[in-house]
Each structure stands twice: as C-alpha cells, then as structure tokens.
Amino acid sequence: AITGYRETERGLRGGAGRALLLRVTPAFPPRCPPRPSAHVLDLLPGGRVGPHVDSVKFCGCTIAGVSLLSPSVLRLRSLQDPQDWLELLLEPGSLYVLRGAARYEFTHEILPDEESFFGGLRVPRGRRVALIFRNDPSGENPPKTPPRT
Ligand code: OGA
Ligand code: MN
Numbered sequence: 001a002i003t004g005y006r007e008t009e010r011g012l013r014g015g016a017g018r019a020l021l022l023r024v025t026p027a028f029p030p031r032c033p034p035r036p037s038a039h040v041l042d043l044l045p046g047g048r049v050g051p052h053v054d055s056v057k058f059c060g061c062t063i064a065g066v067s068l069l070s071p072s073v074l075r076l077r078s079l080q081d082p083q084d085w086l087e088l089l090l091e092p093g094s095l096y097v098l099r100g101a102a103r104y105e106f107t108h109e110i111l112p113d114e115e116s117f118f119g120g121l122r123v124p125r126g127r128r129v130a131l132i133f134r135n136d137p138s139g140e141n142p143p144k145t146p147p148r149t
Contacts, residue, residue, distance in 0.1 A: 004047025004112075008040050010131075020066070024133050027097045028062045034133040041130045045070070048112035051077060053104065060135035063098040067091070070126035073118050076106040089118045 012021045013036065021036060028034050043049070054063060067090040074096060078084035085106075088096060098108060111117075113125040 001050035001052045004044035006042050009037050010040050011037050024064045027064045028135055032060050032135040032138055034135050039132040043128045045113050045125050045127060049110035051107035051109040053107055056137060060137045061099055061103060062135055064133040065096050066131040067094050068129040070128040071123050072125055072128050073111045073116050073123050075109050076102055078106050087118055
C-alpha cells in the first residue's frame with residue numbers, strides 16, 4: 001500500500017530517543033505502552049501511504065506518528081460508510097494519535113503530492129519522514145472482532 005519510500009526501525013535508547021518516547025507514552029494506555037523502537041518511514045515527494053488499517057496481528061490499540069520535514073495530509077475513511085471521512089493537516093513536528101474507532105474502524109492514508117489538498121488548500125508535498133510508535137497486540141480480541149469459536 002506504500003509507494004516511493006524507504007523504511008527502517010530505530011531503537012530509542014539514546015538520549016533523544018528516550019526523550020521522544022517519554023513525550024509519546026502518555027498517548028498510550030498505561031498497561032499497553034509503546035514499543036521502545038520507532039518505525040521510520042521516509043516518503044519521497046510523490047510517495048504515498050495507501051488506505052489501510054494496521055494489522056491487528058502486529059499492532060495493538062494505539063498508533064502515534066510524528067511528522068517531519070514536509071507538511072502532509074492524513075485521510076481517515078470509515079470502513080462501514082466510505083462517505084464518512086475526514087482529513088488532518090500534519091504540520092512538520094506534529095503528532096497524531098490513532099486509537100478507538102480511528103484505529104480499527106477507519107482506514108488511514110497519506111496523500112501523494114498530486115492529491116495533496118486540505119479542503120481547498122493545496123499542501124505541496126516534499127520529502128516526509130514519519131516516526132511511528134505502536135504498542136503490541138494485547139492478546140484480547142480488538143473491538144468489533146467476533147470471538148473465535
Ligand atoms: C504506516 C502508516 C502513516 C504515516 O506505515 O502504517 O500508516 O504517518 N504510516 O506515515
Ligand atoms: Mn498505518
């Protein structure tokens with residue numbers, strides 16, 4: 001679902017990493033803190049993150065993302081009713097948090113340069129680097145998933 005990118009995983013055990021982790025940890029439930037590493041996604045200006053819901057096998061109830069370098073537009077769209085959508089303008093240095101319905105019941109995507117509008121406002125996309133924080137799946141079924149028989 002992602003095009004025009006490279007990615008890596010970075011530990012957060014150094015000074016800057018620990019400070020960052022301290023800042024994002026309050027966005028997570030106390031019993032399910034973020035993993036002590038960040039997923040780093042480096043998107044080219046024309047790169048996009050297509051609409052998806054993060055796998056419940058690899059990611060728990062909360063996703064937090066810090067956007068760097070270029071502004072970008074994050075779109076959330078309801079799985080149940082695709083007419084129901086909203087967009088967030090992600091300024092460099094901003095943090096977004098996906099949990100609850102935004103985590104499980106809406107897809108999320110980062111618009112590529114040619115589609116990068118926020119309302120009527122054109123948001124030219126340059127290179128964008130995101131630091132993404134996730135927690136582990138809890139082992140319980142996420143909301144809306146029927147129990148296995
Ligand atoms: C992802 C993702 C969003 C972002 O990598 O799963 O949704 O902010 N990234 O780059
Ligand atoms: Mn995602």
